[in-house]
Amino acid sequence: MALDRFVRWQKKKPTTQELRTVLEDYLGGIGKIENMGKKGSTWWSVTLPGKPTFPFRRLEGFENRGKAVDEIKERWFEVYVDKKYVDVMTRHGDELTGNIAQGFAELLTRFWEAKLEV
Secondary structure (H helix, E strand, O other): OOEEEEEEOOOOOOOHHHHHHHHHHHHOOOOEEEEOOOOOOEEEEEEEOOOOOOOOOOOOOOOOOOHHHHOOOOEEEEEEEOOOEEEEEEOOOOHHHHHHHHHHHHHHHHHOOOEEEO
C-alpha cells in the first residue's frame, strides 16, 4: 500500500547529515541505504531484508487476499528530504515495511518536536 508520512519541522530542524545518521542508527544494520537524489536533492531508498509477506495468508478465509504482496520482490521504503519536511514513503510494501517506515517518521516527530501528517 502506498502511503506518505510527512514530518513537518516546527521550531527545530535537523541537518541532512543528522537525518542520515539517525536513519542508519534506527535501522541498526538491517537495511541498505542508497542515495537516489540528483545533485541538490536528498532522497534515500532503504532496502530491507526478507521477502514481503501477508501475515494472514495461512488463516482460513484469507488465503487469496495476499496475492498483491506475492508480486513484490523486495521490502523497501524511501525518505525524501525537503527544507520544510521529510517524506517517509512506502509504495509497494507489506505490514513489516510499513511499520518500520512509520516508526522512523514517528521517531523524527518525537525528537525534533515536529508535526506528523499521514
